[in-house]
Amino acid sequence: MKFFIDTANLQEIKEAHSLGILDGVTTNPSLMAKEGIKGKDNIFRHYKAICDIVDGDVSAEVLATDFEGIVKEGEELIEIDPKIVVKVPMIKDGIKAIRYFTDKGIKTNCTLVFSAGQALLAAKAGATYVSPFLGRLDDVSTDGLLLIEQIVNIYSNYAYETQVLAASIRHPMHIVRCAEVGADVATCPLAPILALLNHPLTDAGLAKFLADAKKM
Ligand code: G3P
Secondary structure (H helix, E strand, C coil): CEEEEECCCHHHHHHHHHCCCCCEEECCHHHHHHCCCCCHHHHHHHHHHHHHHCCCEEEEECCCCCHHHHHHHHHHHCCCCCCEEEEEECCHHHHHHHHHHHHCCCCEEEEEECCHHHHHHHHHCCCCEEEEEHHHHHHCCCCHHHHHHHHHHHHHHHCCCCEEEEECCCCHHHHHHHHHHCCCEEEECHHHHHHCCCCHHHHHHHHHHHHHHCCC
16 A cells, blocks of 8 residues: 655655655645645645655645636646646546546546545546545544445456545554555555554563663
């Protein structure tokens, strides 16, 4: 399973990259706003700065919601860096735009996916990634993990090449469960990734080894 980091914070991206386990980055307008990035030039410069840190795909989201607008924005975004993947919302014009980008060999990430039917449409349109929002489904008492599993099964039935990018991941068990059901990618902030490191028996065992090493 690939690990993407879901942030626009350069420090967090650098830290994840320095661990040697980072396969890419996802961003969204809320994450960009959180970093205080304003204005098209600054936004584009920030995407470039992210691309300069990582080796893998970097999802940059369009703000337009009509076909022509999405296509125009997407074509501008891919000029920033070859690592840019155009992130498109799961709406009718978004699906049309994903088909357009796919036919031109441009990578896409279909975002704001909350049902298997939506994921099926994204795959039919040829999206590179589909982003089901696991945590936001859990927030409304719906099993987000079940959706990830459903999509993985549907894509496997028909050998769709669209990769299941589990998004809105909130804690380490989300990551582990996504790996169990076969998600291709998990994207989350740095904290759940770092939380995977933790186990009290590791800490206790290391403390004992270090104490005993003094007797060697
Ligand atoms: O980038 C999309 C998704 O990962 C957002 O997560 O925590 O805002 O639901 P969250």
